Amino acid sequence: MNEFGLIDRLRAAMPAPGPGLALGIGDDAAVFDLPTGQQLVACTDTLNTGIHFPDDTDPAAIGHKSLAVNLSDLAAMGADPAWALLNLSLPDTCPDWLDAFAAGFAALAGPSGITLAGGDTTRGALSVTVTALGFVPAGQALTRDGARPGDRVVVSGTLGDAALALSRLGSDAPPAAAQRDRLDRPTPRLELGRRLRGLATACIDISDGLAADLGHILAASAVGAHLDATRLPASTALASLPFAQRLSLQATGGDDYELCFTLPAAHAAELDALAADAGVALTDIGEITPGDALEWSGPGGQPVRLDTAAGYDHFGGGGT
Amino acid sequence: MNEFGLIDRLRAAMPAPGPGLALGIGDDAAVFDLPTGQQLVACTDTLNTGIHFPDDTDPAAIGHKSLAVNLSDLAAMGADPAWALLNLSLPDTCPDWLDAFAAGFAALAGPSGITLAGGDTTRGALSVTVTALGFVPAGQALTRDGARPGDRVVVSGTLGDAALALSRLGSDAPPAAAQRDRLDRPTPRLELGRRLRGLATACIDISDGLAADLGHILAASAVGAHLDATRLPASTALASLPFAQRLSLQATGGDDYELCFTLPAAHAAELDALAADAGVALTDIGEITPGDALEWSGPGGQPVRLDTAAGYDHFGGGGT
Structure with a gap:
């Protein structure tokens, strides 16, 4: 199975595109119609095998999680999901693995209202990068800088x-x-x-x-x-x-x-x-x-001291 | 150097953002103002070490090429570059490598009019994914399906x-x-x-x-x-x-x-x-x-038969 076989297989597993997709998978780039009164919200996260998930993780779970972590970033901005791009590096091209991955991705994409519009497949250590694009009414994105004493x-x-x-x-x-x-x-x-x-x-x-x-x-x-x-x-x-x-x-x-x-x-x-x-x-x-x-x-009500306030730094958790 | 050190170092090397960036690196997602009368064009390509470039490639060249191959996709659509997201998987965090990579990326980003607006850094085999977003006047994207006999x-x-x-x-x-x-x-x-x-x-x-x-x-x-x-x-x-x-x-x-x-x-x-x-x-x-x-x-004027018309399939060359 070459690159085009891979892409066809992924595409076939996905739900029908949402409105506004002027040009989807199969050209040099995807083209989208833009809503008025909205801002574009974009985020991307990479999941690498052995770092972000154990090597033996169910491929359907990898498909789900690679999209979910990005949808979570859109959620944190108050955005409506619209489009996703998928970069998939695979050590080999196992159809069963790919079908399970695609099924996990698609099962979350459908109800979330996000359409896979493009991406890239290549050979390499197993790594999944999803870029999610969404929209938020202009000026209403949820940011990190508005917390005030008493909140x-x-x-x-x-x-x-x-x-x-x-x-x-x-x-x-x-x-x-x-x-x-x-x-x-x-x-x-x-x-x-x-x-x-x-x-x-x-x-x-x-x-x-x-x-x-x-x-x-x-x-x-x-x-x-x-x-x-x-x-x-x-x-x-x-x-x-x-x-x-x-x-x-x-x-x-x-x-x-x-x-x-x-x-x-x-x-x-x-x-x-x-x-x-x-x-x-x-x-x-x-x-x-x-x-x-x-x-x-x-x-x-006793004061508590955390062992660490550092959280988990797999340099990097949350990509922008 | 942890994830945030990496990101600060990349950000410091970049040219000043172009207009329309409502929220850049440092939140859950980037937020962009949208032009009217335009369509959004999005593409992404992954470059993996040993597959898309030799292991000993100058990191400045990797920075350049990872952006260039995406700008080339925007060019092929007739789009104006606007925003880039960068996913960087690194086996270790060598500041000299990162500075050279960032310099190569920035030296092309500036004159191309594209702003690095977000991304993700993580540990893994050296892999660079760039997602490029651009705009094209509505209906004017250059596609693949319009060639006619006689052209x-x-x-x-x-x-x-x-x-x-x-x-x-x-x-x-x-x-x-x-x-x-x-x-x-x-x-x-x-x-x-x-x-x-x-x-x-x-x-x-x-x-x-x-x-x-x-x-x-x-x-x-x-x-x-x-x-x-x-x-x-x-x-x-x-x-x-x-x-x-x-x-x-x-x-x-x-x-x-x-x-x-x-x-x-x-x-x-x-x-x-x-x-x-x-x-x-x-x-x-x-x-x-x-x-x-x-x-x-x-x-x-003699007919010529190519050995192969297949081109190079590193399953995957050109991502969408």
């Missing part, structure tokens, strides 16, 4: 399951399917991102760990935060762990792909309705403070 | 030097600097692409070899072509080779990154003026024919 700090879903799964891979106690799915098949919070336009003062997706990613908001906004570690939303598996272990996984483990955002306190009462509309749990975990420190309290 | 077939620059350099790497007769530069530092024909809007009936850039790339135009347009092999534009080095060797390099060697386009015969007289305006030689090498065959004639 509430909110996270979606639960934290730490992906890190728990990663810590157990290859161990005597391999991760349960639910944790492994959180690692391999993260859910981009697209609907939440859309609904945060005009509401959140800052937003980021949690790819490198809550402490590190919230840290980016704090640095960009020139503020600090006080978080209540006991309120970090946890799955049953996480909640059963000793507090220190649980906190380490939840605060510094990467790959959650939940959203962390700041919300003016005046809107705090709307959280439940927002969660219902967005279809994901939302948890108020603390408050933005003056200064520049990220402080934690634990059981009984 | 002239035209190529820019000279052909075969990159393939000659590649064939001589590691040999007892290493390539001369001029050939090596054609391999390592191709020149995207952006001004020519712009001037072909509304004039060329089809256009492609020659990344996989003239026969293969013109073949894409013929297939998309459902036409054939008759080319005069003696008219293929050649550098002095190529012109001195035996005819069969020269033809093989010129017709099936990849990496030229010249444009091949078709032009209604009524415009053939404008070629000299077009070449002067675009700043690159243009050579009429044959004619589009009915049918679907690519036929060649050689010295004295």
Whole structure:
């Protein structure tokens, strides 16, 4: 199977293109019609075998995750997904691998409203780069620099399951399917991102760990935060762990792909309705403070010191 | 040096952003203002070490070429470059390597009018993916499907030097600097692409070899072509080779990154003026024919049969 066979196989697996695709796969470049009153939002992330996923990962999960991490970046900007480009480096051309990869990619692309419009396939160590393009109403992108003292700090879903799964891979106690799915098949919070336009003062997706990613908001906004570690939303598996272990996984483990955002306190009462509309749990975990420190309290309100606030640096987690 | 150090170093080396960049490097995604009356053009290409360039290639040349091959795709669409995203997988973080790479990238980005707006850095085998975004006046993109019988077939620059350099790497007769530069530092024909809007009936850039790339135009347009092999534009080095060797390099060697386009015969007289305006030689090498065959004639008008019309398939040459 040569390059063109590969491309045909990928294309055949994809859902029908969305509106606005003037020229798709099969020319020197793709051409798109542009909506009015919108800005273009673009992000890209590379996943390399052995770095971002174990060598034995299900190719359907690689297909899903390579798109999901980019959709998560669009979600964190409040953008609507539109177009994707896929760069696939493969050591060999195994049709079964490719079909499974394409199925995983397509199963997320369809409901997310994103169309594969082009890309590149080449020989090399297994590596997947997806570039996602989306649109946001002009001036409404969710950035990192708008958090203000008094804002509430909110996270979606639960934290730490992906890190728990990663810590157990290859161990005597391999991760349960639910944790492994959180690692391999993260859910981009697209609907939440859309609904945060005009509401959140800052937003980021949690790819490198809550402490590190919230840290980016704090640095960009020139503020600090006080978080209540006991309120970090946890799955049953996480909640059963000793507090220190649980906190380490939840605060510094990467790959959650939940959203962390700041919300003016005046809107705090709307959280439940927002969660219902967005279809994901939302948890108020603390408050933005003056200064520049990220402080934690634990059981009984006692101060807690994290082992590290560095998060996971596989130089690089979240690409722009 | 961690991911953020890498990104800061790349950013510092780049020219100032062009207009319309609402949010650049440093958030979850880049945000762009959109022009009216234009379509978005997007392409992406991956270059892997040992596949697309020799392991010992000057990092400045890798920086140049990774951008150039994408700008060449924009040129082939008649698009104006605007934004680039860069995914860089590196086995280690050597500041000298990175600085040289960034300098090579920046030296082409500046005069080409393209701004590095985001990307991703990660650990892995050396691999460079660039995604280029540009704009074209709505409806004026140069596609592959408009060639008609009677159109002239035209190529820019000279052909075969990159393939000659590649064939001589590691040999007892290493390539001369001029050939090596054609391999390592191709020149995207952006001004020519712009001037072909509304004039060329089809256009492609020659990344996989003239026969293969013109073949894409013929297939998309459902036409054939008759080319005069003696008219293929050649550098002095190529012109001195035996005819069969020269033809093989010129017709099936990849990496030229010249444009091949078709032009209604009524415009053939404008070629000299077009070449002067675009700043690159243009050579009429044959004619589009009915049918679907690519036929060649050689010295004295005798039919010539190419050893292969397949071109170079490193599954993948030209990404979309």
